[in-house]
Amino acid sequence: MSTVTRRLHGWLFTLLVLLGALAIGYLTARHDHVADWTYGSRVSMSPETSAVLAKLDGPVEIVSYANPQGDLRQTVAAFLQRYRQAKADLHLSFVDPQKDPAAMRNLGITVDGELILHYRNREQRLDVLTERSFTNALERLVRGNDRIIAFVTGDGERRADGVANADLGTFVSQLEQSGMRAVPLNFSQTAAVPDQTDLVVLASPQAPLSTGATKSLVDYVNSGGNVLWLADPGNQDPSLQPLADTLGIRVLPGELVDASSAALGLKDPRMIPLGDYPPSPITLGFTLATLFPEVAPLAEVRKSEWRIAPFLRSSPQATTQSLDSSPANALKGPLDFGFALSRLSPSPAKSEQRVVVIGNGDFLSNSYLGNGGNRALGERIFDWLLGDDELINMPPRGAPDRVLTVSQQELDILSITFILVIPVLLLVIGGIIAWRRRRA
Template sequence: MNRTLRRLNGWIFAALVLLGAGAIGYLSAHHDHVADWTYGSRVSMSPETRAVLAKLDGPVDIVSYASPQGDLRQTIAAVMQRYQQAKPDLHLSFVDPQKDPAAMRNLGITVDGELILQYRHREQRLDTLTERSLTDAMERLVRGNDRIVAFVTGDGERRADGDANADLGTFVQQLEHSGMRAVPLNFSQVTAVPDHTDLVVLASPQAALSAGAVKALIDYLGKGGNVLWLADPGNQDPSLQPLADALGVRVLPGELVDASAAATGLKDPRMIVLGDYPLSDITRGFTLTTLFPEVAPLAEVSKQDWQIVPFLRSSPQASTQTLDGSQANALKGPLDFGFALSRLSPSPNKSEQRIVMIGNGDFLSNSYLGNGGNRALGERIFDWLLGDDALINMPPRGAPDRVLMVSQGELNVLSIAYIVVVPLLLLIIGGVIAWRRRRA
C-alpha cells in the first residue's frame, strides 16, 4: 500500500511539474514583460527616449531599405521592438533596395539599411542606427523643420563653431543633432537679419557693434524676432544701449561674488552656484545644479510692453564688486542675472515673441558646459526661445550610472572589508579545510 502511495505521489508531482512548465510556457508566449533595474534604464531605453516618444502623439512610420540577405533586418527589427513596446503605433516595414535600383537612386538611398522616418508629413533620414541617433531623429520630427539660429559674428563674440575654451562649439554641435542649424551673422556683410531666422544669438561681443548692426537687431525685434543675449561683466558696451532700452533692462556694473560658494568646495567667490531657481517656463521642474563663472547682474529699469520674468537669481549672501575687486557701493543679494522676456508678437506668423538675457556666457562655453546641469539648462533656454515648449521638460541627456557615488563612510567600510575581512575569512576557511583533512 505504501509503495502504491509513493508511486502515486511521484506521478502527481511529475504531472504538477509538467503542468507548471506548460503554464509558464503559455504565459511567456502570450505576455511579454521586461524589467530593467539599472539606474536610468540604460540597457533598455533611456528616460529621454521615452519622453520623446511620448511627445509623438500620432503614428510613426519607419521604412528600412535593407537587403534581405544577412541579419541586418533582424538587427534593425530587434532595435525597433524596444521602441514599439513604448509606442505601439510605431510601424516598421522593409524594402529590398536591390529590386528597384532606379527608385533607390531617386530616393537618395546610398546605405544598406538606411531608414526613413515619417510623422505628420515630416520626414527624417538615418544611415546609422543607434539609440542616440534614432532619438535625435524623433526629436527633430517633434520639432518640425530645422530651426535657423543665427550667431552674430565679427565683433569678438563667442564662436558657434569654435573649439577654444570660451567658444560654444560643443554645445552648438549638440543642438544641431536635435534639429537646429547654426549660421553666422556678420553685419559687415549684411544690413539686416535674413528672413526665416528663428533666433539670433548675441554672445558676449568684445568690440563695439556698429550703428548699422544695432539698428538691424532692433529692427529684427520690431518684426517679432527672438533673441538670446549673453552679456559678461565689463561688457557694458554703450553701442548696445538702444537694444537694452528697447527691452527695458540694464546690465549693472561690476560682477557678482558669493562667499557661500566656499561651502561647495569652490575657492573663487566669483563662481556662482545655483540649485534653486525662480519659477518660470524655463526652470519649471528643473532641479540640477548649475555653475556660472563671473556673472554680471541685471536689472529691470523701465516698464515696456514686455513681461519680464527672472529665472536666474543669486543667493542672499551674494553681492557685487568692481572688476578690480573693490566692494565700494556694493549691491546686496539676491540679485537677478537671467531674464525671460515675452510679449504678443508683432509678426502674424507667431503668437509670442521671446527674449532671454543672461549676465554670463561662460556657462555654455566649452570649458564649463559639462558642469552639473549647464547643458540641460542651455537646451531648455533654446527650446523656450524657439517655441518648442513640448521639449522643455525633457530629461537631461547622459548616463548617470557610469559614476559610482559612494560616501566617505561607505568607502571606509568597503576598504576594511576588502583589505581585512575578506583575507581573514579566506584564512579561516583555509585553516578549517586543512584541519578537517588532517583529522580524516
C-alpha cells in the same frame, strides 16, 4: 504501494510537468515582463525617450531598408519592440533594397538597414541604431523643420563651433543633433539678418559692434525676431545701448560675488550657484543645480510692451563689486541676472516674440557646460526661444550614476578588504582544503 500505483504517480507527475511547461510557454509568448534593477533604470528606455514618444500624438511609420538575409531585420525589430510597446501606433515595415536598386539610389539609401521615420509629413533618416540617435530623430520629428540659429561673429564673440574653453562648440553640437542648425552671422558681410533665421545669438562680444551691426540687430528685434543675448561683466558697451533700450533692460556695472558659496565648497566668490529659480516658462519644474562664473547683474529700467520674467536670481547674500574690486556703490542681493522677455509679435508670421538676456555666457561654455544642470537649462532656454514649448519639460539627458562618490572611511574599508581580508581569507580556505586532503 504497488508497482502499478508507483507507475501511475510517475506518469501523472510527468504529465503535470509538461502541462506546467506548456502553460509557462503560452503565458510568456503573450505577456512580457522585464525587471530593471539598475540604478535609475538606466538599461531601460530613458525618461527622455518616453517623454519624446508622449509628445508624438499621431502614428509614426518606420521603414527599414534591410536585406532579408542574415539577422539584421530581427535586430531592428527587437530594438524597436520596447518603443512599440510604449507607443501602440508606432509601426515598422521592411523593404528589400535589392529588389529595386534604382529606387534605393533615388531615396539615397546607402546603409543596409537604414531607417526612414515618417510623422505628419515630416521625415527623419537614421543609419545608426542607438537609443540616443533614435531619440534625437524622434525629437527632430516633434520639432519639425530644422531651426536656423545665427551666431553673431566678427567681434570676438564665443564661437559656435569652437573648441576653446570659452567657446560653445560642445553645447551647439548637441543642439544640432536635436534639430537645430547653427550658422555664422557676420554683419561685415551682410547688412541684415536673413529672413529664414529662427533665432539670433549674441554671445559675449569682446569688441564694440559697428553702428550697422547694432542697427541690424535692433531692426531684427523690431520686426519680431527672437534673440539670445549673453552679456558678461564689463560688457557695458555703448554700441549695444540701442539694443538694451529696445528691450527696456540694462546690464549693470560690476559683477556678482557671493561669500555664501564657500559653504558649497566653492573657493571663488564670483562663482554663483543656483538651486532654485523664480517662476518662469523656462524654469517651470526645473530643479537641477547650476553654476555661473563671473556674472553681470541686470535690471529692468522702464515699463514697456515687453513682459519681463526674471528666471535667474542670486541669493540675498550676494553683492556687486566693481571689476577693480572697489566696494563703492555695491548693490545687495537678491539680484537678477537672467530675463525672459516676450510680447505680441510685430510679425504676422508668428503670435509671440521672445528674447532672453543673461548676464553670463560661461555657463554654456566648453569649460562649464558639464556642471550640474547647465546643459539642461541651456536646452530649455533654446527650446523656449524657438517656440518648442512641448520640449521644454523634457527630462535631462545622461545617466544619473556616472560619478562614484566614496568617502575616505569607505575607501579605507575597501582598501583593507581587498588588500588584506580577501587574501587572508583565500589562504585560510586553501589551508583548510589542503589539511582535509592530507587527512583523507
